[in-house]
Amino acid sequence: MKARAAALDDADPLAALRDRFALPAGVVYLDGNSLGALPRHVPDRVASAVQTEWGEHLITAWNRDGWVDLPVRTGERIAALIGAAPGTVRVTDSTSVNLFKVLSAALSLKGNRVTVVSDSGNFPTDLYVAHGLERAHPGVTLKVVAPEAVAVAVDEGVDVLMLTEVDYRTGRRHDMAALTARAHERGALVIWDLAHSAGALAVDLEGVRADFAVGCGYKFLNGGPGAPAFYYIAERHQAAVDPLLAGWFGHAAPFAFETAFRPAEGADRLRVGTPPVLSMVALDAALDIFDGLDMGAVQAKGRALTDFFIACVDPFAAELGLELASPRDPAARGSHVSLRHEQAYPVMQALIAAGVIGDMRAPDILRFGFAPLYVGFSDVLSAAGTLETILRQESWDRPEFHARKVVT
Amino acid sequence: MKARAAALDDADPLAALRDRFALPAGVVYLDGNSLGALPRHVPDRVASAVQTEWGEHLITAWNRDGWVDLPVRTGERIAALIGAAPGTVRVTDSTSVNLFKVLSAALSLKGNRVTVVSDSGNFPTDLYVAHGLERAHPGVTLKVVAPEAVAVAVDEGVDVLMLTEVDYRTGRRHDMAALTARAHERGALVIWDLAHSAGALAVDLEGVRADFAVGCGYKFLNGGPGAPAFYYIAERHQAAVDPLLAGWFGHAAPFAFETAFRPAEGADRLRVGTPPVLSMVALDAALDIFDGLDMGAVQAKGRALTDFFIACVDPFAAELGLELASPRDPAARGSHVSLRHEQAYPVMQALIAAGVIGDMRAPDILRFGFAPLYVGFSDVLSAAGTLETILRQESWDRPEFHARKVVT
Structure with a gap:
C-alpha cells in the first residue's frame, strides 16, 4: 500500500497546493469538513x-x-x-x-x-x-x-x-x-x-x-x-x-x-x-x-482519497469492529468517510492524541474528512495505519480518552 | 478655551485609557459611535x-x-x-x-x-x-x-x-x-x-x-x-x-x-x-x-466632552450656517453631537481630509462621536477649530469633497 500511496501522490495534479496551508508537523488533519485548515497567507x-x-x-x-x-x-x-x-x-x-x-x-x-x-x-x-x-x-x-x-x-x-x-x-x-x-x-x-x-x-x-x-x-x-x-x-x-x-x-x-x-x-x-x-x-x-482551480479535479481527488481510505481500512475493518457507514460508490458520497465503531468516542480521542485528527458524531460514527487541497494519499495510509494500531492494541481504552469534551 | 481644555484633560480620571488605543498620529477620531478605535492589545x-x-x-x-x-x-x-x-x-x-x-x-x-x-x-x-x-x-x-x-x-x-x-x-x-x-x-x-x-x-x-x-x-x-x-x-x-x-x-x-x-x-x-x-x-x-471601569464615570466624561464641544462651536455656529441638532441638556443625549449644515457632505469630507474624522448622515447632519475612553478635551477643541476654519475659508467647496463614496 505504501508504494501505491506514493504513486498516487506523485500523480496528484493538486499535490502542490498542500504547501499553501500551514498544517502543524506530525498531524494528519482529516477534519477539514468541520474546520478547514489555515492557508499560509491568511494571517498576514x-x-x-x-x-x-x-x-x-x-x-x-x-x-x-x-x-x-x-x-x-x-x-x-x-x-x-x-x-x-x-x-x-x-x-x-x-x-x-x-x-x-x-x-x-x-x-x-x-x-x-x-x-x-x-x-x-x-x-x-x-x-x-x-x-x-x-x-x-x-x-x-x-x-x-x-x-x-x-x-x-x-x-x-x-x-x-x-x-x-x-x-x-x-x-x-x-x-x-x-x-x-x-x-x-x-x-x-x-x-x-x-x-x-x-x-x-x-x-x-x-x-x-x-x-x-x-x-x-x-x-x-x-x-x-x-x-x-x-x-x-x-x-x-x-x-x-x-x-x-x-x-x-x-x-x-x-x-x-x-x-x-x-x-x-x-x-x-x-x-x-x-x-x-x-x-x-x-x-x-x-x-x-x-482561483483558477477546476472543481472537477478537486472532486476527482476527493473520490480518489476516500476510495483509497476505504481500501486501506477494508482488510482489518470487520475483524476490529469497524463498519463502513458511507456508500462504497464514490459518486454516491461526498469527501468524507464514516466508520461505525461501538467505542467511537474514545477511539477518536486516541486518534487525535496520536496526531490523526478526525471527529466523532454520536452515537457511533468515526468521521474522516479528506480535503482535496491539502490531504495526500500518504496521509490516508498513515491515518488508516494509526487507526488499526489503536484498535488492535485497544489503546483507546484509557480514562483520558473517555473524558467528554463540550465539542465532540 | 485652550486652558480650559488642558484643565479638563488634567482632571480627567479616564485620560490614561487613551494609551490603550492605537490611534493614528495627527487624527482626531470622532466616529467611535460608528466604528470604535483599535485597542492596542487586540492585534496580538x-x-x-x-x-x-x-x-x-x-x-x-x-x-x-x-x-x-x-x-x-x-x-x-x-x-x-x-x-x-x-x-x-x-x-x-x-x-x-x-x-x-x-x-x-x-x-x-x-x-x-x-x-x-x-x-x-x-x-x-x-x-x-x-x-x-x-x-x-x-x-x-x-x-x-x-x-x-x-x-x-x-x-x-x-x-x-x-x-x-x-x-x-x-x-x-x-x-x-x-x-x-x-x-x-x-x-x-x-x-x-x-x-x-x-x-x-x-x-x-x-x-x-x-x-x-x-x-x-x-x-x-x-x-x-x-x-x-x-x-x-x-x-x-x-x-x-x-x-x-x-x-x-x-x-x-x-x-x-x-x-x-x-x-x-x-x-x-x-x-x-x-x-x-x-x-x-x-x-x-x-x-x-x-474591566473594572465605572460606567457612571464613562457616561459623565461623555457628557463633559459633548458639553465642551457645544461650548466650542456655539460662538461661530450661527454665523457659519451650523445649527445644533442635539439636545443641549446632556442628560437628554448620548455621547455624540450632531450639527446641521446645508453642505454637510463636502464639509465632512473636508474635515476628514484635515484629520478630523466624524461622519455624515443624510441629508444635512454632521455627526461627531465622543468615545469617553479615548477622546480628550484638547481633541474636542482642535476639532471645533478645524471645523471653524473649513467653514470660514469655505475650503470644503472643492470637487474632491463633493465626490460621493459608498459609505457616508
Missing part, C-alpha cells in the same frame, strides 16, 4: 485588516479597503465554485440564518399551505430552522423522511424540498439533478444546503436548476472558524422575494437611511446587518487558493 | 487566534481555546456594562438579526393581534426588521411615530414598544425608565436597542425592568468592524420564548445532533448558528479595557 491578510485597515484607516476603511464590497465580492467568488450565475450568491450571516432566509422566501412564494419535505440525514440545524417556521406558521407542515425515501415523499406531494447534498454523518450524497427535476415536475421549489459540498465537489446549481441554496464558509472553503456563510437565490426568483428577515444591508439604498424598506435589486435583498469584517477578510483571502 | 490576540488556535490547534481549539464559550463569556462581560443580570445576555449575529429574534419573541408572547410602537428616530434597520415581521404576519401592526410622540402613542395602546435609546442622528436620548414603566402600565413589552448606549452610557436594564434588548459590538465597545452584536432577554421571559429563528446553538444539546428542536435553558435559546470566531475574539479582547 487578517493582521493587515486589523492593524492597517481598522487601526489606521478606521471608519474610512469601509470605502478605502473595500469592506463594503466583501459580501458581494466573496459571493461572486463562491458562485464560480458552485456553478452559480453571477449575481446570485452573497456571503453573510451563518448557514442557519441564511437557511431561515431562503426557506422563509420559498414558503412565501408557495402561499398559505405549504408542505416542506426534508430528510433525517439533514444537519439538525436545518431541521430546527424548518421547525421554527412550522411552529410559527400554521399553514406550514414539515415532513421529515429517511434519506432513501425522499423521492417517494416528493411524489406524494411537496411544495418545498429542502435537503443537504452530503449527509454530515455518512457522507451519502443526494443526486441533486434528479431530485431537483423530480420536485420541479411536482411544482415544488428546491433548497440545497451545500455545507459539505462547496469547495470539495463539482456542484452545478444552474445546471440542476436549483431554486435556493446555502452553504458554509469554514469547512472546505477554509474561511476560518465560524466564517460567514453564503446563500444563493436563482435569478428567476429574486424579484419576487419579500424578505421576512429584512435589514439595512438588504435595502436598495442602505446609506440613504429611509424609514420604509425598499428591497435591493437581486440577491442583495436577503442581506440583513453589518457583516463581521475580520472573519469575512479571512474567508476572502482563503478563497485565493481556489 | 487576533493573530494568536489565527496562527496558534486555528492554524495549530485546528478543530480542537473549540474546546482547548474556549471558542465554544465565546458567546456566553462575552455576553456576561457586556451584561456587567449595561446593568443586566448574569445569564441574560449573549453575543452572536448582527444587531438586526438579534432584533428580529427578540421582536419575534415579544410578538409571540403577546398573541395574535399585536401593535408595535416605534419612532421615526429609530435606526432604519430596526424599522425594516419590524416591517418584515409585519408583512409576514397579518396580526402585527407597526405604528411609527415621532420620537416626542412616543409617550402619547403608548397611552393610545401598545403591545410591544421597540425603541433605540439614543437617536443615531440627533443623539437625543429616550428616558428608558419612564417609557418602560409607562408601557408596562399598559401591559406592553419593551425592547431597547442599545447600539449607541453600550460602552458609553450607564444603562441599567434590570433597574428599568426592560423586557428585551439588543446592541452593537463595534461602536463604543470597540469590538472591530462588524463585530458580533448582543441580545438581552429578561430572566422572567426566558422559559416562555419559543424561537422563530431556531438553530443548533440554541438547542439544549447542540452536539447531540437530535432531529427535534429542544430549546436550551435560559438566554441561550436565541442563539442560532456558529458564531464568527475571529470577530468574536477581537470583541472579547476589546472588552478587557472595560
